[in-house]
Amino acid sequence: MTETSFSPEALSNFRICDFTGQLAGAGATKWLASFGAEVIRIEDPVREGRWDILRGGSPYIDDRRGINLGGAYNNHNTEKLGITLNLREEKAKEILTRLIQISDVVSENFAKGVLEKWGFGYEQLKQIKPDIIYVSNCGFGHIGPYSDFRTWGPIVQAVSGLTFTNGLPNEAPAGWGYSFMDHTGAYYMAIAILLALIHKQRTGEGQWVDLACTESALSLHGPTLLDWTVNKNPTRREGSPNSNRNKWPAMAPHGIYCSAGEDEWVAIACRTDAEWNRLADIIAESWCQETRFGTLTERLAHQDELDAFIGQWTRALTKYECETLLQTAQIPVSAVLKPQERIDIEPSTQNWGLWPEATHSEMGKVRVDGQPVHLSETDWKITKGAPCLGEHTDDVLKRLLDYSDKEISQFHNEGVV
Amino acid sequence: MTALAGIRVIELANERINYAGKLFADMGADVILVEPPNGDPSRSYPPFLDNKQGPNRSLYWWHYHTNKRGVVIDLDDNNGLQQLKSLINTADILLEAEPRTRLERLGADYKDLAKTNTGLIHIAVTTYGRKNPQSDLPATDLTIMAASGPPWSCGYDDHSLPPIRGPQQAFHTASHFAVMSGLTALLHRGIGDRGQFIDVSMTAASNISTEAATYSWLVNQGTVQRQTGRHASVQPSGETQQLCADGRYANTGVPPRFPHEFKNLYDWLIELKLDSELPEAIFLEMGANWEGPFELSKIGEDDEITAIFSAGRAALQLIASKVAAQDFFTGCQRAGLSVGVVNSPEEAFEDAHFKARGYQVPVLHDDIDREIIYPGAPYAFEKSKWSITRRAPHLGEHNKEILDSQ
Numbered sequence: 001m002t003e004t005s006f007s008p009e010a011l012s013n014f015r016i017c018d019f020t021g022q023l024a025g026a027g028a029t030k031w032l033a034s035f036g037a038e039v040i041r042i043e044d045p046v047r048e049g050r051w052d053i054l055r056g057g058s059p060y061i062d063d064r065r066g067i068n069l070g071g072a073y074n075n076h077n078t079e080k081l082g083i084t085l086n087l088r089e090e091k092a093k094e095i096l097t098r099l100i101q102i103s104d105v106v107s108e109n110f111a112k113g114v115l116e117k118w119g120f121g122y123e124q125l126k127q128i129k130p131d132i133i134y135v136s137n138c139g140f141g142h143i144g145p146y147s148d149f150r151t152w153g154p155i156v157q158a159v160s161g162l163t164f165t166n167g168l169p170n171e172a173p174a175g176w177g178y179s180f181m182d183h184t185g186a187y188y189m190a191i192a193i194l195l196a197l198i199h200k201q202r203t204g205e206g207q208w209v210d211l212a213c214t215e216s217a218l219s220l221h222g223p224t225l226l227d228w229t230v231n232k233n234p235t236r237r238e239g240s241p242n243s244n245r246n247k248w249p250a251m252a253p254h255g256i257y258c259s260a261g262e263d264e265w266v267a268i269a270c271r272t273d274a275e276w277n278r279l280a281d282i283i284a285e286s287w288c289q290e291t292r293f294g295t296l297t298e299r300l301a302h303q304d305e306l307d308a309f310i311g312q313w314t315r316a317l318t319k320y321e322c323e324t325l326l327q328t329a330q331i332p333v334s335a336v337l338k339p340q341e342r343i344d345i346e347p348s349t350q351n352w353g354l355w356p357e358a359t360h361s362e363m364g365k366v367r368v369d370g371q372p373v374h375l376s377e378t379d380w381k382i383t384k385g386a387p388c389l390g391e392h393t394d395d396v397l398k399r400l401l402d403y404s405d406k407e408i409s410q411f412h413n414e415g416v417v
Numbered sequence: 418m419t420a421l422a423g424i425r426v427i428e429l430a431n432e433r434i435n436y437a438g439k440l441f442a443d444m445g446a447d448v449i450l451v452e453p454p455n456g457d458p459s460r461s462y463p464p465f466l467d468n469k470q471g472p473n474r475s476l477y478w479w480h481y482h483t484n485k486r487g488v489v490i491d492l493d494d495n496n497g498l499q500q501l502k503s504l505i506n507t508a509d510i511l512l513e514a515e516p517r518t519r520l521e522r523l524g525a526d527y528k529d530l531a532k533t534n535t536g537l538i539h540i541a542v543t544t545y546g547r548k549n550p551q552s553d554l555p556a557t558d559l560t561i562m563a564a565s566g567p568p569w570s571c572g573y574d575d576h577s578l579p580p581i582r583g584p585q586q587a588f589h590t591a592s593h594f595a596v597m598s599g600l601t602a603l604l605h606r607g608i609g610d611r612g613q614f615i616d617v618s619m620t621a622a623s624n625i626s627t628e629a630a631t632y633s634w635l636v637n638q639g640t641v642q643r644q645t646g647r648h649a650s651v652q653p654s655g656e657t658q659q660l661c662a663d664g665r666y667a668n669t670g671v672p673p674r675f676p677h678e679f680k681n682l683y684d685w686l687i688e689l690k691l692d693s694e695l696p697e698a699i700f701l702e703m704g705a706n707w708e709g710p711f712e713l714s715k716i717g718e719d720d721e722i723t724a725i726f727s728a729g730r731a732a733l734q735l736i737a738s739k740v741a742a743q744d745f746f747t748g749c750q751r752a753g754l755s756v757g758v759v760n761s762p763e764e765a766f767e768d769a770h771f772k773a774r775g776y777q778v779p780v781l782h783d784d785i786d787r788e789i790i791y792p793g794a795p796y797a798f799e800k801s802k803w804s805i806t807r808r809a810p811h812l813g814e815h816n817k818e819i820l821d822s823q
Contacts, residue, residue, distance in 0.1 A: 375601070
């Protein structure tokens with residue numbers, strides 16, 4: 001711990017020397033920063049931090065373009081400090097060494113071996129600070145036959161089975177329309193850092209955590225994998241996957257059905273016969289009373305026909321009309337919400353404070369993802385946007401590392417920072 | 418040493434949070450699962466041992482309750498309620514997904530419990546948060562997903578097909594945040610001795626886990642549209658999913674962009690004796706010998722650069738059509754290209770890489786005298802031990818050792 005005093009912020013006693021980027025890494029340290037940890041992102045001034053492809057990438061708030069204006073980068077790096085270090089220079093390595101000496105955690109999501117090449121692999125980190133926590137996060141981890149392979153979210157999802165399990169029978173895999181495993185890899189990385197900090201708080205020991213995003217992803221298949229190891233039942237089989245249906249437990253009807261309008265949909269699930277009977281009362285058509293739909297076993301045996309009937313019925317209603325009808329009857333239902341609807345129209349997210357406005361030095365105020373939790377004593381706070389390239393270099397070098405103005409100015413002139 | 422040794426978690430059995438309890442338990446916490454007299458409904462969820470339904474045969478139950486001890490307590494009975502309160506008094510964390518107002522009605526909510534256990538961390542998981550009456554509406558993993566954004570982004574180029582959800586992942590995502598916030602509160606308590614109440618919204622958790630769908634809207638009000646096997650996008654993008662010779666798919670990710678990648682791809686094409694089948698091979702060679710950086714922004718404007726990049730994609734398509742998906746994956750990776758085979762879960766599980774990392778973990782089930790192979794740790798700690806030392810509990814299996822000792 002860098003300090004021992006009590007603070008209203010949960011993690012303000014911890015300092016993170018942060019090499020993470022993109023979403024799989026940056027998302028992890030965003031969590032820590034939003035609870036008060038001092039997260040210092042280190043970027044390469046020569047390449048203007050372009051290793052993180054989101055830094056200057058779309059979306060943009062206006063017509064301006066530039067390395068500080070990436071909307072996704074801003075979203076994933078709120079409340080962090082940003083410094084630049086040109087690690088090709090010995091002086092930059094000295095600065096980094098001093099920074100590591102006063103940090104609790106070194107975090108990164110480079111390909112295997114990058115930090116080692118710069119002279120800051122785990123063995124060297126331990127020499128610099130024996131109780132350092134080092135958390136690396138890459139697609140296949142630092143150990144194993146594929147450890148040199150390169151990944152990003154969709155590749156992790158493909159190899160780990162998460163792409164395959166999302167789809168309809170006789171169609172190509174639908175997969176994920178976003179990097180689910182960059183988000184989720186970041187959550188596992190945050191959990192790993194927090195667990196390692198707890199371990200250190202209790203024992204004084206640091207350690208290395210080798211996080212392989214593909215392995216975290218595999219863990220999300222749980223019962224499917226046991227069905228394989230115990231029963232040798234594969235998911236690659238006729239009629240599988242059919243991911244809008246439910247396996248654990250089986251339900252019918254259970255699916256996403258077409259609503260009135262252009263590309264409008266509604267999700268409906270009946271968990272019990274009672275819920276089905278209430279739905280049948282609402283639909284009030286003769287097919288609802290057919291014996292082939294009378295019990296769960298029957299409905300499961302005739303699920304394709306049932307879904308076709310339900311789909312005909314939902315098509316005549318808007319998704320909100322359907323939602324209201326079913327909610328009144330206490331049947332699980334939800335309109336499939338579009339971004340605008342869940343962010344700006346449906347009030348629950350705004351009432352939660354889920355889209356805080358963060359102030360970025362060049363972009364101004366921009367709404368970003370908040371956190372889906374509220375802690376009664378030490379809640380999260382997101383008011384500062386992501387750092388511009390090197391925005392806090394001088395501050396960190398002076399305030400934390402005691403360099404003089406003259407030395408700092410020299411570092412700038414010599415291309416060290 | 419485990420990171421959470423000595424940390425006691427009381428988990429009120431519920432399918433929405435069983436994974437959070439497992440994440441705590443597998444890292445060494447003493448997780449006590451509290452069930453009603455008839456047991457939690459998910460005890461009867463498929464799949465089943467040897468495909469036969471029956472008590473203690475649910476593989477779903479086995480997976481989500483590793484390392485936990487189990488007790489039966491009837492919360493609708495006064496004695497039971499007192500038993501629960503006494504148990505929570507010994508705990509560090511209460512993890513629950515009860516109906517929004519149930520614990521308050523029972524006089525067993527945070528404000529009641531913290532009077533005698535000031536260090537208690539109470540994690541409450543509900544659909545929309547404890548303060549929102551919408552949390553009282555019935556919901557499933559599917560409807561929570563639909564309300565939170567993921568399905569809007571997932572599915573097919575053909576929009577007459579429905580949006581697709583990733584099964585169970587709304588529950589998993591909420592569980593991840595339950596654990597992250599619980600650990601955050603534990604770290605804070607390690608300094609200040611004070612516990613706290615944590616309100617977790619399942620819909621909020623999935624809402625902030627949808628990447629560009631959310632920030633495209635937040636930043637400039639763009640709406641992404643779903644596409645087959647790749648990112649939903651405001652502007653349509655090229656296909657990335659490739660059918661291979663063995664009928665399986667691969668994700669081609671980012672096509673070659675650097676001279677060494679074009680060279681490796683060209684060399685591989687020759688090795689496979691496929692160069693004569695690709696008229697554009699000449700452009701691959703040109704890409705391999707390119708001097709200076711490629712300006713990606715000139716694709717579509719500069720004829721030469723456009724031809725080189727098209728040749729990269731064409732070469733990948735040709736090779737994929739001639740080799741098995743696994744060989745395409747490893748061959749591309751050896752060429753330095755970030756490509757992935759679309760495995761089924763069992764294919765991934767049997768892959769040599771994960772086996773080499775020790776991901777297949779044997780667990781002895783003493784009750785059936787069988788060793789069962791489980792999925793392993795989601796992270797590899799050097800010192801904080803992850804392990805499965807105990808199978809999921811039978812109903813009320815630990816009543817005597819836990820409740821009698823209070």
